[in-house]
Amino acid sequence: MKVVTTIAALSAEIQAAKINEKTIGLVPTMGYLHEGHLTLAQAARAENDLVVMSIFVNPTQFGPNEDFESYPRDLPHDLALAESVGVDIVFAPSVEEMYPHDGGIRIHAGKQANVLCGASRPGHFDGVLQVVAKLFHLTQPTRAYFGQKDAQQVAIIATMVRDFNFPLEMRVVPVVREEDGLAKSSRNVYLSEVDRKQAPAINEALELARDSFLENGDVVEAIEIATVHIATRTNGKIDYIELLAYPDLIPVTDDTEQVLLAAAVYIGNTRLIDNRIFNVKEGL
Numbered sequence: 356m357k358v359v360t361t362i363a364a365l366s367a368e369i370q371a372a373k374i375n376e377k378t379i380g381l382v383p384t385m386g387y388l389h390e391g392h393l394t395l396a397q398a399a400r401a402e403n404d405l406v407v408m409s410i411f412v413n414p415t416q417f418g419p420n421e422d423f424e425s426y427p428r429d430l431p432h433d434l435a436l437a438e439s440v441g442v443d444i445v446f447a448p449s450v451e452e453m454y455p456h457d458g459g460i461r462i463h464a465g466k467q468a469n470v471l472c473g474a475s476r477p478g479h480f481d482g483v484l485q486v487v488a489k490l491f492h493l494t495q496p497t498r499a500y501f502g503q504k505d506a507q508q509v510a511i512i513a514t515m516v517r518d519f520n521f522p523l524e525m526r527v528v529p530v531v532r533e534e535d536g537l538a539k540s541s542r543n544v545y546l547s548e549v550d551r552k553q554a555p556a557i558n559e560a561l562e563l564a565r566d567s568f569l570e571n572g573d574v575v576e577a578i579e580i581a582t583v584h585i586a587t588r589t590n591g592k593i594d595y596i597e598l599l600a601y602p603d604l605i606p607v608t609d610d611t612e613q614v615l616l617a618a619a620v621y622i623g624n625t626r627l628i629d630n631r632i633f634n635v636k637e638g639l
């Protein structure tokens with residue numbers, strides 16, 4: 356496995372791969388790898404000649420009062436894990452390498468960013484699109500791998516890929532969970548022992564709400580059930596629990612086929628997200 360930290364070194368590797376007509380799988384991450392990330396890398400390994408994983412905590416997707424500085428980082432451990440699943444190249448640039456100048460040009464995420472995490476984290480998805488577009492240009496992937504854990508991110512990046520004609524295929528991997536159902540996340544390391552015991556209630560709440568919605572199609576009742584479950588099982592503060600048509604992220608109508616049931620909850624000071632995507636007709 357090669358570790359490259361400069362754009363020049365990455366570009367040399369990509370050019371060589373392209374000359375040899377290799378397919379390229381890109382796995383963008385912010386590091387502090389866990390099984391969720393590794394599942395993406397394994398999917399990329401199975402489908403491509405060359406697997407590139409980026410490890411970069413992208414400052415432009417963090418708000419001023421968010422956890423950019425304290426976001427967990429452990430590059431040596433990440434490199435060992437990446438190598439263990441057959442990643443060929445890790446691209447781990449510095450912030451200066453990725454953003455040497457700022458011409459003020461931004462990609463602005465559209466309507467899909469007005470809800471859920473986009474509403475709570477203004478500018479977050481513009482920052483995500485900025486770094487993902489750069490990574491797409493730099494690695495020229497045949498396929499790019501993302502987790503359904505960040506379902507809104509997937510929907511917004513898919514829109515950018517479609518509207519801006521990025522010549523690649525997006526692959527989406529289901530949410531990887533701990534044994535008790537908590538979605539794996541780099542931020543789980545922030546949880547205290549008490550927090551950690553409470554955190555699986557988010558997944559449980561989504562499951563209850565999903566069952567309720569499939570039974571009677573009532574959005575308000577489904578959200579109420581999830582809200583009550585989290586309120587009674589945790590000391591957490593709900594940021595949002597919403598049920599929207601997916602991937603448009605608009606209110607559910609009679610014509611809606613697929614829905615996203617998503618939650619963001621502060622357990623202690625840690626903001627955790629989780630979701631379910633399912634077909635409305637599943638319950639019939």
Ligand code: AMP
Pocket residue numbers: 383384385386390391392394395500501502503504505528529530531532538539540541
């Ligand atoms: P991050 O490092 O948190 O930016 O995540 C990098 C990629 O891994 C994103 O596409 C995430 O959606 C994906 N990912 C993170 N956690 C999980 C998980 N528990 N299951 C599946 N994919 C995940």
